[in-house]
Amino acid sequence: LAKTTQPISMDSYEGQEVNITCSHNNIATNDYITWYQQFPSQGPRFIIQGYKTKVTNEVASLFIPADRKSSTLSLPRVSLSDTAVYYCLAPNRDDKIIFGKGTRLHILP
Amino acid sequence: EAGVAQSPRYKIIEKRQSVAFWCNPISGHATLYWYQQILGQGPKLLIQFQNNGVVDDSQLPKDRFSAERLKGVDSTLKIQPAKLEDSAVYLCASRPNRGGTEAFFGQGTRLTVV
Numbered sequence: 691l692a693k694t695t696q697p698i699s700m701d702s703y704e705g706q707e708v709n710i711t712c713s714h715n716n717i718a719t720n721d722y723i724t725w726y727q728q729f730p731s732q733g734p735r736f737i738i739q740g741y742k743t744k745v746t747n748e749v750a751s752l753f754i755p756a757d758r759k760s761s762t763l764s765l766p767r768v769s770l771s772d773t774a775v776y777y778c779l780a781p782n783r784d785d786k787i788i789f790g791k792g793t794r795l796h797i798l799p
Numbered sequence: 800e801a802g803v804a805q806s807p808r809y810k811i812i813e814k815r816q817s818v819a820f821w822c823n824p825i826s827g828h829a830t831l832y833w834y835q836q837i838l839g840q841g842p843k844l845l846i847q848f849q850n851n852g853v854v855d856d857s858q859l860p861k862d863r864f865s866a867e868r869l870k871g872v873d874s875t876l877k878i879q880p881a882k883l884e885d886s887a888v889y890l891c892a893s894r895p896n897r898g899g900t901e902a903f904f905g906q907g908t909r910l911t912v913v
Contacts, residue, residue: 733906790841
């Protein structure tokens with residue numbers, strides 16, 4: 691199971707672009723990188739998933755370099771409502787979804 | 800599409816009492832997970848079902864926790880007897896099938912053991 695490492699916390703201001711980097715040095719060839727978002731008093735919510743290069747959806751972009759040892763979640767023009775915990779995961783072939791401590795993102799006005 | 804339903808939303812019990820949580824996954828989702836989330840920590844996987852069979856329960860404290868998924872649909876998680884350190888949010892999640900992408904989470908049950 692790939693171990694992921696990400697910053698414990700980050701602060702940013704409204705309107706800024708936020709980039710959260712996750713390292714996963716021992717990711718397996720077939721593992722995807724997946725990001726979840728969790729607001730207080732709610733369950734985690736899937737944001738985005740990718741295998742390599744770049745993936746973009748209506749919420750975020752995910753950048754994965756060729757060596758796949760890290761990935762960066764990019765949130766464009768954040769607002770106060772983006773304050774949440776963001777988890778980087780690499781679910782394995784058995785479909786285990788293992789969460790780490792995540793990154794607490796705090797958006798300031 | 801209805802989401803993952805969990806009940807109750809909140810529960811307060813005294814230590815050594817028993818408690819049960821219920822989860823109704825999204826219709827047709829074969830994989831079901833139960834997580835324990837202690838305040839300030841990430842969710843910890845307790846048990847994973849594939850239909851009505853257990854895929855992984857290595858992190859489930861089996862001396863006091865039990866879970867079942869009868870008929871491969873609804874699931875219940877039970878704690879008996881509860882300890883103070885069991886105070887946490889218990890999250891249920893479901894996923895369409897093995898190798899599927901996103902998992903869908905319920906809002907969780909917040910358990911307080913006093």
